[in-house]
Amino acid sequence: MADAVHAPRDVRHRADERGSVTVFVAVLGAGLVAAAGLAYDGAAKLGGLSEARELADNTARACAQGISPASVGGGAPELDLTLAESKATDYLARVGSPASTVTVGSTSCTVTIELTVAKTLLPGEPFTVSATETADVLYGVEAAR
Numbered sequence: 001m002a003d004a005v006h007a008p009r010d011v012r013h014r015a016d017e018r019g020s021v022t023v024f025v026a027v028l029g030a031g032l033v034a035a036a037g038l039a040y041d042g043a044a045k046l047g048g049l050s051e052a053r054e055l056a057d058n059t060a061r062a063c064a065q066g067i068s069p070a071s072v073g074g075g076a077p078e079l080d081l082t083l084a085e086s087k088a089t090d091y092l093a094r095v096g097s098p099a100s101t102v103t104v105g106s107t108s109c110t111v112t113i114e115l116t117v118a119k120t121l122l123p124g125e126p127f128t129v130s131a132t133e134t135a136d137v138l139y140g141v142e143a144a145r
Contacts, residue, residue: 037121045127048117052131056113060135063088063109110134
């Protein structure tokens with residue numbers, strides 16, 4: 001005897017499952033887009049933080065170049081407050097820096113830079129990152145501490 005070909009027992013059951021894969025793929029796709037957004041925008045935030053640190057560090061170094069001419073020949077160099085702040089603002093103007101704060105002491109400069117980093121894939125307001133760096137005025141060569 002030849003084998004009889006049978007139709008599926010419950011054709012209605014299969015018809016009820018139509019579109020279930022579509023929902024699964026849509027949910028999975030949304031999750032993958034969210035993960036990609038976190039990775040991409042997170043990397044952009046880290047890049048912005050690195051840029052802010054570099055700007056703050058270089059501005060503090062420029063500021064520390066404002067040594068008072070009167071203190072050069074003596075033992076401990078001191079900063080000319082006006083000259084040091086001028087050197088910092090000149091550097092910031094040259095690089096087109098955003099919001100910043102420069103604090104000049106007698107032997108050190110502290111600079112805080114604040115940057116805004118736009119989000120590409122994630123919704124919401126842009127990230128704001130800031131970095132603070134200090135440069136000290138030293139006389140002679142000192143070993144790393």
